Structure formats: structure tokens, C-alpha cells
Amino acid sequence: MLLQSYHLEVFAPPCEPGAERWSVKAALDDDIGDALPYLNATLKGAIYSHTARVLTWRMGGHAIAIRPREIAISNLLDKDTAATEVKRVVDIINRTWERRAEITPSTEMRQRLKPMDVYKLLPATNCKACGQPTCFTFALKITAGEAEPEQCAPLFTDAYREKREKLLTLLEGALN
Ligand code: SF4
Structure with a gap:
């Protein structure tokens, strides 16, 4: 398993006081940078910058940014769902890493679908x-x-x- 442990910080973005939307950041104890090109090759609608080492993606109405040492998820309606949503992304990262022999990694930045x-x-x-x-x-x-x-x-x-x-x-x- 590539990513085994992380620490969560849940907060309301300071630019949205009273908006009742939450964000979560997971600081990763393991470096998942090598998995980013595999995620880029497989995640539908993901946008990846190999230079900046960040992959952004939308899932279930949430905006997700994955970096080598961090997963950030914004636009959460309920702060209690933060841990579950991070776990979903962690599972996707680990499953993708386990299947990497079947995937051709990509460092290309794809066009955002309009x-x-x-x-x-x-x-x-x-x-x-x-x-x-x-x-x-x-x-x-x-x-x-x-x-x-x-x-x-x-x-x-x-x-x-x-x-x-x-x-x-x-x-x-x-x-x-
Ligand atoms: S034609 Fe339009 S409304 Fe009908 S099934 Fe296709 S996308 Fe849906």
C-alpha cells in the first residue's frame, strides 16, 4: 500500500465566512508523487501539472487537489464527511498504485472538458x-x-x- 497514514485538518475557508462549506487538508506521511502520473492517466476529468506536481479533480461536487504530500478537498457541505471523503481519495490512490503495471503513466496536461x-x-x-x-x-x-x-x-x-x-x-x- 502506497499511502498508509495521514493527518486531517478541517476548516471553513476564511474567504467564505458563514458559507457553511468546509474544506479538509490531509498531510500525508508518505510521498505519493510517483502515483500522480498514473492518476493523471486514469482519473476522468483530472487536470495535472507535472511541473507544479499537482493534480486537480472533481468528484461528487467536491474540488480535490492532490500533491505529493497533501490531499485537499473543498466544497464539503458537512464537516463530518471530511474523513470519509479523504478516505475515498486515499483508496483511489492506493488502488491506482496497485494497478500501475497495467497503466501507462502520463505527465501531459489535458484540456479541460467544456x-x-x-x-x-x-x-x-x-x-x-x-x-x-x-x-x-x-x-x-x-x-x-x-x-x-x-x-x-x-x-x-x-x-x-x-x-x-x-x-x-x-x-x-x-x-x-
Ligand atoms: S438526447 Fe439529450 S435528453 Fe435525450 S438522452 Fe440524450 S442527452 Fe439525455
């Missing part, structure tokens, strides 16, 4: 078959890593083959 670019490649019929009220909401979910294109059934019909192929290429480029 919701409008995704939306333009959806059917734009707002049919709700994906469970979202509009195609743009679905595009936002894809951009946040909370939905997969396969959840849009119309996109996988012949009528939208060209859009589908472009979208899958766009997503592939954003991930690799």
Missing part, C-alpha cells in the same frame, strides 16, 4: 431518456465525470453516428 463542447455533440432533443431534464444538464454531468455518453441511448443510434464518434474522440482526448 460543457458546451459536449452539448454540441449530443442530439439536443431534450428527450430525458438519460434521466436528465435537458441535454445541457447531461453535458454538465459528463463534464463533471458523473455520467457516461452510453447513458444517452439516442446518441447510439445510426442517426447520431457522426456526433457520437466525435464525442467519444473528444472524451478520449480529454482523458489521455
Whole structure:
């Protein structure tokens, strides 16, 4: 296991008094810097700067920054969830490290996926078959890593083959 122990500090950001949002920082006892290129290669929507040695990512509405000796998570609604959220990220880091023989590490900074670019490649019929009220909401979910294109059934019909192929290429480029 790469990352075994850490210490938490939970706080309300001073720039948001009364906002009832919490942040947590985990100071890591183990250096996880070598795992960052593997996380960059596998985490959907992550943005990595190899120069700054920081990987930023969004999961479940939280903004996450992972550095060799620190995990920072912001936008927590409940301060009691801080430890659980950090543990989720720690588990992802350790699982990724354990699978590193199967992963080609990447130090490239990928383009941030833009919701409008995704939306333009959806059917734009707002049919709700994906469970979202509009195609743009679905595009936002894809951009946040909370939905997969396969959840849009119309996109996988012949009528939208060209859009589908472009979208899958766009997503592939954003991930690799
Ligand atoms: S299923 Fe596809 S076409 Fe229908 S609302 Fe969702 S994203 Fe739009």
C-alpha cells in the first residue's frame, strides 16, 4: 500500500465566512508523487501539472487537489464527511498504485472538458431518456465525470453516428 497514514485538518475557508462549506487538508506521511502520473492517466476529468506536481479533480461536487504530500478537498457541505471523503481519495490512490503495471503513466496536461463542447455533440432533443431534464444538464454531468455518453441511448443510434464518434474522440482526448 502506497499511502498508509495521514493527518486531517478541517476548516471553513476564511474567504467564505458563514458559507457553511468546509474544506479538509490531509498531510500525508508518505510521498505519493510517483502515483500522480498514473492518476493523471486514469482519473476522468483530472487536470495535472507535472511541473507544479499537482493534480486537480472533481468528484461528487467536491474540488480535490492532490500533491505529493497533501490531499485537499473543498466544497464539503458537512464537516463530518471530511474523513470519509479523504478516505475515498486515499483508496483511489492506493488502488491506482496497485494497478500501475497495467497503466501507462502520463505527465501531459489535458484540456479541460467544456460543457458546451459536449452539448454540441449530443442530439439536443431534450428527450430525458438519460434521466436528465435537458441535454445541457447531461453535458454538465459528463463534464463533471458523473455520467457516461452510453447513458444517452439516442446518441447510439445510426442517426447520431457522426456526433457520437466525435464525442467519444473528444472524451478520449480529454482523458489521455
Ligand atoms: S438522452 Fe440524450 S438526447 Fe435525450 S435528453 Fe439525455 S442527452 Fe439529450
